[in-house]
Amino acid sequence: xxxxxxxxxxxxxxxxxxxxxxxxxxxxxxxxxxxxxxxxxxxxxxxxxxxxxxxxxxxxxxxxxxxxxxxxxxxxxxxxxxxxxxxxxxxxxxxxxxxxxxxxxxxxxxxxxxxxxxxxxxxxxxxxxxxxxxxxxxxxxxxxxxxxxxxxxxxxxxxxxxxxxxxxxxxxxxxxxxxxxxxxxxxxxxxxxxxxxxxxxxxxxxxxxxxxxxxx
Numbered sequence: 001x002x003x004x005x006x007x008x009x010x011x012x013x014x015x016x017x018x019x020x021x022x023x024x025x026x027x028x029x030x031x032x033x034x035x036x037x038x039x040x041x042x043x044x045x046x047x048x049x050x051x052x053x054x055x056x057x058x059x060x061x062x063x064x065x066x067x068x069x070x071x072x073x074x075x076x077x078x079x080x081x082x083x084x085x086x087x088x089x090x091x092x093x094x095x096x097x098x099x100x101x102x103x104x105x106x107x108x109x110x111x112x113x114x115x116x117x118x119x120x121x122x123x124x125x126x127x128x129x130x131x132x133x134x135x136x137x138x139x140x141x142x143x144x145x146x147x148x149x150x151x152x153x154x155x156x157x158x159x160x161x162x163x164x165x166x167x168x169x170x171x172x173x174x175x176x177x178x179x180x181x182x183x184x185x186x187x188x189x190x191x192x193x194x195x196x197x198x199x200x201x202x203x204x205x206x207x208x209x210x211x212x213x214x215x216x
Contacts, residue, residue: 027104072101090120143169
């Protein structure tokens with residue numbers, strides 16, 4: 001099932017794939033800044049407060065970040081509290097994120113919240129796409145972005161919702177629902193632009209006060 005404009009594909013790719021380092025022989029440097037940090041030498045447990053990790057145009061910030069090692073060669077980081085993953089054109093927000101790094105590149109990210117949200121806008125065609133779900137999962141190897149739990153994706157006049165939405169970057173397809181989950185089904189809403197314009201005009205007219213008879 002496809003509801004998004006084909007022009008959205010480069011934009012979707014830029015959200016996470018480009019920031020993960022596709023096509024780069026040498027990963028860009030990773031910069032970490034934090035208000036404070038603690039380290040347990042026995043367990044190798046690292047904790048950073050008010051942390052921001054940046055690589056190229058991608059940044060990850062949160063109130064707290066935990067990891068078993070500082071190197072990003074093969075590590076899993078857990079971010080909690082006001083988590084934000086941003087690029088030049090996109091912003092992903094949630095309360096918790098588990099991000100896996102391999103070879104100093106992001107390979108998988110799981111962002112959860114009530115809800116977790118994703119917003120991106122193309123600088124080329126001014127197309128805005130928004131999404132929300134209880135959990136957003138990006139997998140670099142499979143080239144997919146999965147929204148699970150009260151998932152909603154909208155673009156322009158189109159909106160699709162379901163328990164699970166999966167966007168396959170390689171196939172340029174949006175798959176709604178799961179063969180093993182028929183609890184809520186899928187709902188698609190398309191609002192005609194003329195109806196929106198008419199509704200806005202009627203609302204504006206209704207809210208305007210009548211002209212006074214004493215006015216010239």
